[in-house]
Amino acid sequence: MLGLSLIVFVVVVAVAAPLLAPYDPNDQSAMLNFGARAAPSLLHPFGTDRMGFDVLSRVIYGAPTALAVGLGAMLVASVIGVVIGGLSGYIGGLSDELMMRFTEFFLVIPVFIVILAVVRLFGIIVVGTWAERIPHINLMTIIVLLGLFGWPPIARITRAEFLRLKQMEFVEAARCIGATRRDIVVRHILPNAMPSLVVIIAIGIGGAILAEAMVSFLGFGDPKAVSWGQLLYFNYESLKVAPWASIAPSMAIFITVLGFNLLADGLSDAFNPRLKQ
Amino acid sequence: MHSTPALSSKAALPAEEAPPLLKAEDLHVHFRTGAGIVRAVNGIDFTVRAKETLGLVGESGSGKTITSLSLLRLVPRPAEIAGGRIHFNGRDLMTLSEREMQAVRGKHIAMVFQNPAYSLNPILSVGDQLSEIYVWHEKVSRQAAFDRVAELFNLVGITDAKTRLRQFPHELSGGIKQRVCIARALLCNPALILADEPTTNLDVTIQSQILDLLDRLKHRFGTSMVLVTHDMGVVARMADRIAVMYAGRMCEIADARTIFHNPQHPYTRALLTSLPRVDRRYSETPGERLPVIGGRPPNLAAPPSGCPFHDRCVEAEPACQAFVPQMTEIGPGHAVSCLRRGSAGIPVQ
């Protein structure tokens, strides 16, 4: 499974970032001898960027950020999506109707513009307040926002699965036995909906990482966090002079997002009982 | 049309003289799976004579459906025809190109499926989809094709054919849909119709109507039919000859009357006796139980060695495990594969 190996690689890099990275991500000492935009060399395998940072170190330290964004955003999105989709599918009727319209409303909002606006506004509001002292407050805002706007696909899949499963005979059998609604949802329906949910969440993680990269690339990222999108933002202007500074983070984004998408494919195959036999 | 049993069409058929229309020899179909090769059809021979109905009887996993699909070379992936010859109208269908095969399908050999709802295209009106087939095979104008479809609709008992032509499958009931499928099979006057459980999804009263219809059409056009079914009642009513399959092999083949009145293979016997009968007073013998076939249906991925039925067979002897019985003729037109009935056996490697 290529997808899984890519993800494992990224996770290992993220966890071992301080050990693997040759320099501190905020170390600009290269400016003193190599200078900015230095071509790859033994001491700086991926070269340095226009601010004199070591590109390899920045890319390595970008991995934990990317994973935090992907997993964090999807955690928020999954909780909202599963609750809304689950209630909608299980209860049905008018509440289903209302919740699905609500979901569709979220699907038609131009999410990106809203995120940019909120991030900027929030960045201004927190200045000078206690909230400013919370580490990575801007990054967390982005994560929460991506989650808040990323749940509709999960809700729709959850609803479809709940609708399908609640009519299955084994669920009716549980009702005949006298199992409570909570039992039925938690013990019968949710575990059987899991395969589809895990697949859509894996795709969503890739999507969230890409979205954060885009937000950062547009200059709305967290200035204190090391992120691949931000690397691109700082270096795309010198693309012709120092392509390495842009290519390295691009490849990192590519590998990670591809990894999660392949993982989703692999998972949907793995969960398909027909292919198992 | 049916007066006395003795004069019914089955008796009148000159079974022996009729030349075979289709002859399948040593047919093998394999499923390639991760766990190895599953032999869904494992060396089957049979003939279908002109104007006769051959009943192919067996339970799920016996290979009866795959056998009928393989006659059209339509086995679904991951199955593939691993060997054998299918002689039809003087040609070996196995040697034809895919393009030549397409010209055979629907024109010379047509198919009626178990589930009419799945075998009709939901987004085309039934008139459109049937006439399309006719235009493709016969190269006639669309109007001529529509006329032909309307004619067949009348023939299969669909009233108000002109309106029905414009209707979509979802507007039709299950019985009417199956009539449409039968009309589709008859479009090009095929020599052979393969009917795979054509009435299994229908209610008994509708089933009875459809069986009447198939019977009538068969006599009118002299079409041969291979009827795949698990229902002994249906096959008794329709078939001239019956082949019983178990675990991808043939157990017994004979004319219908022999199968029902003088079955030789223990599996055929068990099949016939294990079903409750509507004309018996079970209430008078409260402790009475049905005769059963013990054990469980065969697992094709790990079939029993020797005779595939030996582990459920009441007459099994040690040899049944060591030898694979071969189809052996024990009477005129009656062949059986059972060591206890004198069949030849091939030692298990």
Next chain:
Amino acid sequence: MTLHGRDTAGAADEILRVDNLCKLYPVLRRGVFRSRQTGTIRAVDGVSFSVRRGETLGLVGESGCGKTTTARAILHLIEPTSGSVHLGSTDISEVFREGDRPRVLAARRQLQYIFQDPYLSLNPRWTIAQTLTEPLRVHGQLPPDQWNKRVVELLELVGLEAYHAWRYPHEFSGGQRQRVGIARALAVEPDVVICDEPVSSLDVSVRAQILNLLADLQASLGLTYLYISHDLSSVRFISTRVAVMYLGQIVEIADVDTLFERPRHHYTYALLKAIPVPDPDADIGDTVLKGEVPSAMNVPSGCRFHPRCPAALPICAKVVPELKQSSGANHAVACHNPRSDTAIVRNSTGAIA
């Protein structure tokens, strides 16, 4: 009140009584703001019958006749529109509606269900042990340390073995899964078991095994069955009495032999005649019944069977026939012009002549 085809003398030991059960579905046409009701599907329309302790009542009919809906309404898997269901002396339709948990559980313990499709009725992610402990856990009648013992007991009761408990449904054949389904229903020691087509999705060679098992269990545990099926031969084997449904109503109810040998309703007769007999010499002649079952959305006036009935009178289109006792004490039929009360003639092959 009419007699519901129930034997007044035997009313004392009746264990399940269904009175005037209805399940109607509104047909809605969805508008932008509100939906309009454009029709009603009368899935079950005034069904009454009773089942006596220890007997098997067969409920037969073609697809769409409402037999499964009746079962699901009795079990409150769907809420009946009206009517009542008495289990012993308790009105369980009321118990389910009120939802008082101890009383609901008590009712569930008495009344269990065996499903049609053993491939769908077991949770695919649970071992057999998990599936069989669920009723024990829900009802809490047994301390947890005895659950394993009980699971093994149940498996043996249905002809499986202890080691099967640790397997998953996909490792079993259809017949074995249906045995597990039966074991689950028996886990709470019910009095009444509703069997909904328990053998129709099984292979021919396995059907007899399951039918025998059901008969054995009935004999040893004193169970009462409501056996729902479209397969008349299995109904003949297992039932003591049989009710025939057509378009949401019971048209005839009688002792099994009476119904199979002297049917009085023309629909029952047509059903019996349509069964293909496993004998090539059988000659069942032409199909009696023309046309198809009308939609339950616009049922025919009067007797619902009259448009297809070979013996329809003018009155049949106007007046709904009541289900009333015919000659025999245990025979009720809803027909204005019933068949004469003579045995149907079968030839040597078993086909109706």
